[in-house]
Each structure stands twice: as structure tokens, then as C-alpha cells.
Amino acid sequence: MIIFRRGQKDVASALFAEARRVGATVAVLPLLDGSGGELSNRWTEAVRGESRGRLIAVILEDDISVVDDLVRHLCIPSDVNVMAVGVDQLSVVRDPEGVRRRCDDLLASVEGARQMRGVTVSGSCFHVSFADSSAWERHDGGLSPGRVATLPAGEISIQPLTMDGVFVADGAISMNRRIRRDVRLAAHPITLKLDSGFVHDVQCADPRLLVLLQRALLRPGANRVTRFGIGANTDVPAFSARNGAENRRRPGVCLGFADNERGLLVSLIASSAVLSIEHGDVDVCASLEIKVAG
Incomplete structure (x- = not known):
């Protein structure tokens, strides 16, 4: 699942294409206003319909500092992996x-x-x-079920x-x-x-x-x-x-x-x-x- 705002469409599209290339099933969750309430409602719907245990949710955010404020609205199941990525900071995710x-x-x-x-x-x-x-x-970027990994x-x-x-x-x-x-x-x-x-x-x-x-x-x-x-x-x-x-x-x-x-x-x-x-x-x-x- 790829969660993104309007301004991150290009990055989300590239990530979607790469995931499909390696054979992953991908759902996209565009946010209209990016509010925590909107994310919470759409998240609940999306998680309910996904195959649990293998789900990785990637949150793309221009300002990664607000991710903590966004994810506090989410109920993250213990078998769901979440990764938050600062789109403007990908240059320091090299090694x-x-x-x-x-x-x-x-x-x-x-x-x-x-x-x-x-x-x-x-x-x-x-x-x-x-x-x-x-x-x-x-906080090394590794995925841990039920928690949020933030990059960089x-x-x-x-x-x-x-x-x-x-x-x-x-x-x-x-x-x-x-x-x-x-x-x-x-x-x-x-x-x-x-x-x-x-x-x-x-x-x-x-x-x-x-x-x-x-x-x-x-x-x-x-x-x-x-x-x-x-x-x-x-x-x-x-x-x-x-x-x-x-x-x-x-x-x-x-x-x-x-x-x-x-x-x-x-x-x-x-x-x-x-x-x-x-x-x-x-x-x-x-x-x-x-x-x-x-």
C-alpha cells in the first residue's frame, strides 16, 4: 500500500511501478487534504481488505516531521509493517x-x-x-510489525x-x-x-x-x-x-x-x-x- 499526497504523485508512481516489476500486489491510497482524520478513515477501509501479515504500508511525506502527528490517528495491527519516507530526504538513504x-x-x-x-x-x-x-x-529503518519505521x-x-x-x-x-x-x-x-x-x-x-x-x-x-x-x-x-x-x-x-x-x-x-x-x-x-x- 502506498499512501501519498497530491504533490508526491511522481514518486508514488515510480514506487508503484518498481513494486509491480518485482511481482508485488500494490494498492495506492491518495490523500486529498492529508489530514489525520482522512488518513484514519481511509486506512481502516484499506487494512480491512488487505492480506494481513504481508502488508507493508509506505507513507510518502514532503515534511516527514508531521508523520508522527499523522500516524497517531492510525490503529496499526500487530502484523502490519509501516514505513514513513521523507520524499525530499531520499538522498541520505544511500547505505x-x-x-x-x-x-x-x-x-x-x-x-x-x-x-x-x-x-x-x-x-x-x-x-x-x-x-x-x-x-x-x-531506529535503523528495519521493518517491525505494528510499528512505524521512518526514513532516513x-x-x-x-x-x-x-x-x-x-x-x-x-x-x-x-x-x-x-x-x-x-x-x-x-x-x-x-x-x-x-x-x-x-x-x-x-x-x-x-x-x-x-x-x-x-x-x-x-x-x-x-x-x-x-x-x-x-x-x-x-x-x-x-x-x-x-x-x-x-x-x-x-x-x-x-x-x-x-x-x-x-x-x-x-x-x-x-x-x-x-x-x-x-x-x-x-x-x-x-x-x-x-x-x-x-
Whole structure:
């Protein structure tokens, strides 16, 4: 099944032709207004009539950041695979096997880690701990029944137990909303002060961005760090001006925040980091440098 908006007809047609060429049975689901309600209604009809267990739904989206907002309207059966593809970001989906290997390497590096200390050249200095060191998730583009795989892929993440210190996001900001501005942060980094996993202060030289962040993060229920991610996709050489998944996949460190009441997801990304990995109460046992080579 190929789900697409009007503007993605050419990409959908090419994907349809390739699927038919290899002998797959393909259904297409064009969206008229692209709203979550429309997708939910048409999805229910389409899934009901498909052969379950072999169904792969591919969602083509110009702005991949809104996919989270779209798929929350869907009831995804446990035997249905869903892949969301950022049409404008296909250029960084060049080496899927390499991305999977780098995710494997990162997971091997953090295996058993109960806490990390991190520093960045932009001024970050933080300590983060984890309740369950085996709870790391991989986002390598592989299909998993009942879940959504988003391309471009290449990241591992975990929900931290707590986080303290200063985190400076000098890479990019990402939201599950359409952002009509350059999301890169090199010219105006965002500084967060964290205590026990909560944001207590936000600083940014861009006044409009500062107001947006204060409204998004400095409110009860939205100011807790819910996601600590490490990027692994070295095919993303630079941060994109567009709000998209590739910025979270680029080698760097990403903090995520979820406002469940408003359905708002915010991610802030640091361009590089050196992480000291600690196991239990023993001394630092490994150092992991996260950056794009060269």
C-alpha cells in the first residue's frame, strides 16, 4: 500500500511501478487534504481488505516531521509493517546496511551503561542516567510489525531516568509541526539548564525562537527529558534547514521532549559530543566520540 499526497504523485508512481516489476500486489491510497482524520478513515477501509501479515504500508511525506502527528490517528495491527519516507530526504538513504552496522556499533558501545557524562565544544556539560541499560531502541529503518519505521534512519535512543547539567543545542531543532523557518542552530544555539531530568531555564539569542521554546518546554508536563538519542547516519554530512528526521539521524546527541496533552514533540540536537560511559558504580570504562568524520 502506498499512501501519498497530491504533490508526491511522481514518486508514488515510480514506487508503484518498481513494486509491480518485482511481482508485488500494490494498492495506492491518495490523500486529498492529508489530514489525520482522512488518513484514519481511509486506512481502516484499506487494512480491512488487505492480506494481513504481508502488508507493508509506505507513507510518502514532503515534511516527514508531521508523520508522527499523522500516524497517531492510525490503529496499526500487530502484523502490519509501516514505513514513513521523507520524499525530499531520499538522498541520505544511500547505505541502509551501513546504517544498521553503525547502529550495531553504537549499541555495543553503550551496552550495560547506567550513566553517561557528556561534553561538547559548544559548552554542554551534562550527566544522564538510565533505569534500564537494556532499553535502548534502534531506529535503523528495519521493518517491525505494528510499528512505524521512518526514513532516513540511523539512531539509537532511550528514555533517561534523570539528567542534570547544561545542554547546548547547536545543531538543529525538530518538531512534529510544520516549521516555516531555518531550523539550524549554529548562529543562535539553544542552552538548556537541567535538574533531575527537568528543564528549568532556556536561553537563546533569537527572540522569536526563545518565545517558542519557552511556550513549548517551560510548562508542567512538557519540561521533562523523555528521550536521549545518539545519531548514526554519516550520510547526513550537514544539518538541513528543513524540519526533518535527517537532523536527528546525523551523528550528534539529541534530547526529546513530549507534551502529551498537546501532542507536541520537540527535539534539540547538539552537533557533536564526547560521552564518558559508566557501568554501575565503577569508574569510567569507555569514551565515545560522536561526530561526523572530517
